[in-house]
Amino acid sequence: MISLALPRGSSLEKRTLDLFARAGLRIQRPSDHSYRGTITYGDTGQVSFYKPREIPLVVESGLFDAGLTGADWIEDCAAKVEIVESFTYAKVTDSPWRLVLAVPEEHPASSVADLGPGTRVASEYLNVARRFFRDAGTRVELVPSYGATEAKIPELADAVIDVVETGASLRNNGLRILETIRTCTPQVIASPAAWADAGKRDRIRGIARLLVAASRGPLRILLTVRAPRHRLGEVRPHLPAGSWRAGVDLADDDLLVLQGLALREGLPEMIDGLLRAGAIDVIESEVGKVVEVGP
Ligand SMILES: Nc1ncnc2c1ncn2[C@@H]1O[C@H](COP(=O)(O)OP(=O)(O)OP(=O)(O)O)[C@@H](O)[C@H]1O
Ligand SMILES: O=P(O)(O)OC[C@H]1O[C@H](OP(=O)(O)OP(=O)(O)O)[C@H](O)[C@@H]1O
Structure with a gap:
């Protein structure tokens, strides 16, 4: 029996469940508000819904055999997991999303190197941000954000590192992209323990294969x-x-x-x-x- 951690929340939950349904992998839960359910694939497995940022860690630790979450959170957690498969859907489009450094339209900077020391940068992705500025050799002050990151400018921050999909949110908040840090996709990941178990590895590969087939079929x-x-x-x-x-x-x-x-x-x-x-x-x-x- 396999256990899966799937994303809960407005960005990935619905389209992930649609993909599983098209793959013929039936997920059942008592209601849309239930955080636990079952998946039928050969025998019956367990499914739990977690916030995307928590999934890399619960999979890395082996609490779950496999999961599906955004590459941004896998990187932010520096999780040691097996990347089994990547897809290209996001919240509303079928393209990868990006993690970007953005500043107000009128900001004089033309690259990260132009940000002075003490620039306040708000982000939910603090580890990605820390590594990005270290590699760029730029000293900034990181401000933790818990969502609605663009709103932190100007009171709490001068710049943000945030997700961009269609670009609407940046436009509506008068921001522009200074640097693209990475493009991201939803990924199926497996715990090292499950991947070392031939039976579980086969199951996880089988699920990923059906998901790929369903995503490419149309x-x-x-x-x-x-x-x-x-x-x-x-x-x-x-x-x-x-x-x-x-x-x-x-x-x-x-x-x-x-x-x-x-x-x-x-x-x-x-x-x-x-x-x-x-x-x-x-x-x-x-x-x-x-x-x-x-x-
Ligand atoms: N348009 C998008 N906006 C935000 N996140 C997106 C978008 N498209 C894909 N994602 C990805 O979906 C995941 C969302 O994680 P997060 O923990 O922010 O949950 P959420 O679904 O946005 O939660 P909530 O419903 O609380 O807003 C991340 O991996 C993120 O990068
Ligand atoms: O480029 P876009 O298509 O506009 O998408 C990106 C925006 O969507 C997300 O915000 P969300 O609405 O999920 O709110 P949150 O920041 O509170 O999570 C994300 O944090 C960006 O702000």
């Missing part, structure tokens, strides 16, 4: 193409890479049924090419997930 389309056997040579170069022969049309031995996974981008041109090369029709089907065997 980017692709399954194309089913019917083409006369004698036109195969012309049609083949227009098929998606890695296509396969699915069979022969029941009504016509000379008609091949071909299939392949195509990316959504460039699909209209691919279909035009197939029809021009001799295909008699092309069927597009939505893909749920493509589970690949992996390393």
Whole structure:
């Protein structure tokens, strides 16, 4: 039986649960306010909901076999965990978010080196901030923040290190990015103890594989193409890479049924090419997930 720590809160909880659902990994809990539940994957595992910043430590210590949280908190905790997989969703977009150093629009600095000693920098990510300024050789005063970090300027701070996803929060608070410290993604992590256990490692890998399949599936389309056997040579170069022969049309031995996974981008041109090369029709089907065997 496996135990998982999943993120609680407005930023990662909903989209993480959506991903598990699309992966076919059923998480059940009595209500959205329950912090404990179960996951069904072969047998039944335990799921607990923790704040993203706490997850690296409860996984590192082995209290949980695995977890999912933001790379920013894994780095801030300097947690010794196995990074099993990364995804690209954030709170509202499907792109990585960034940890940035930001200052008011009118601030004269053009890089971190321009911040004078005694500059007050508010952040929730105190360890990342400490390492960043040490590496930059800049002495500042770090001010702990517990959220709404941009609001600390001007009373409590002169600059912030905070999360940027769409940039709306910085814009709305009259701030601009001075330096990007790192880009971050949600990551599946495993405890060193669970990773050393072949049975648990297999389970964690299996879960990660299904999550990857569910996150990539919707980017692709399954194309089913019917083409006369004698036109195969012309049609083949227009098929998606890695296509396969699915069979022969029941009504016509000379008609091949071909299939392949195509990316959504460039699909209209691919279909035009197939029809021009001799295909008699092309069927597009939505893909749920493509589970690949992996390393
Ligand atoms: N747009 C975003 N804003 C804030 N955090 C984000 C965003 N997108 C992804 N994240 C990531 O989600 C995690 C949020 O952690 P945090 O402890 O701040 O919880 P939260 O979900 O924002 O909590 P709350 O609901 O209390 O605001 C971090 O890893 C963070 O970087
Ligand atoms: O670039 P954006 O898309 O605007 O996203 C980033 C903002 O969102 C988060 O704040 P949140 O609303 O979660 O409040 P908090 O700071 O209190 O956690 C984060 O702390 C940033 O302020």
